[in-house]
Amino acid sequence: MRRDVSFTINGAVHTVSVYPMERLLDVLRTKIGLTGTKEGCGEGECGSCSVLMNGELVNSCLVPVLQAEGSTLRTIEGLAGESGLHPVQQAFLKCGGAQCGICTPGMVMATVHLLNHNPKPTLEQIREGLGGNLCRCTGYTRIFDAVMEAAGTPK
């Protein structure tokens, strides 16, 4: 049976009528219209669907929407502000940290999460922080360059 579930997404309160086992990923994309969050594997392996839930990085394909009730969510659409791109997005742009773009929103969200917890990560810590995000184009080098650029420690 459908029910109302409310949460705050990128600063705005939304209430949606959903089945409680709908995946947060699908609700974001089809009910809210935030299609920046991508589906890759649908089983928590690839990180394309990464969003922040109460500040913590989660795979939105593995979150039943009822478990997001009352939470504060941040998606890729919530990063850029009035003054332009988020510094992490700017760094990915500058360093060429994106090719086809499917993994990019997840990579950027994982980077934002990492830098929120650890503003000056080592390369090893960057590899761990982004270890759940798969990219089939770049070979990761330019993505790691972008994270270091965003952290203010360009190589």
Add this chain to the structure above:
Amino acid sequence: MRSRPSEYELVAPGKLAAVLDLLAKEPGVWLPIAGGTELMVQYGAGKLPARKLVSLWGLPELRHIESTAQELLIGAGCTYTDLRNHPVVAQEFPLLAQAASWTGSIANQNRGTLGGNIVNASPAADSLPALMVYEAELLLASARGTRRIPYVEFHTGYKQTKLAADEIISAIALQPRFADYHGYSRKVGTRNAQAIAKLCLAALGKTSNNKIEDVRLAIGSMAVTPVRLRRTEETLLDQPYSAALMSEARQAMESEVAPIDDIRSSALYRLHVAGNLLQEFIEGLFA
């Protein structure tokens, strides 16, 4: 997505007592779901037989870590991130902290829970050998009350456990009495993040007068459940290091595991590498 959300029920009573009442009223009908890192994968693949689920996520009664002089009580709803961030886990139970850091990815560690991992009962779960060598106890809660059992007795077969239909794991108890032990843990997998282990060994030991005074070994992905290697421990106990001892210990280990060929590895590789890990641990113990 191969499931229809309209065919599933999910409720979140918000209080542990209410969850236990629901399980007591209709035992076996409601499947508890915590962080969803296992069940949501099955659901997405269209392979989740349960149609009624009850959420444990965010229950405050399950998400706390209490530290006393006697024991560390870890709420079953604590995530791997909670374990990695807790100073007493890092200090007193480094094998568990290390296993938590190997589990899945950061996003999975933010959602996956220790209780969920135990109930899921995968023989390949990274943290379970560590719980075995630390001789963890489980608190099993139901509307009937709470009982306490040694973790080593929990698994009864492949994905079979002693959990009754109206019970959940409420906490994991660990006694901080291994500070003077040499600890060893190693996961062998295809990569650090995400990979499910080909095998993983957790070990504790100490020596006196150049002999092994005490030793505990547990291994994952080598049988239908994680296994405490008691026969191997007995072989090693009170012995000085020698090549002959290592050979005997390897044989003892081979007698108490039953590895298989599967998508991740072969039985032969697993046996050989398990022996190598054992050797690495023992050499470190005498170093």
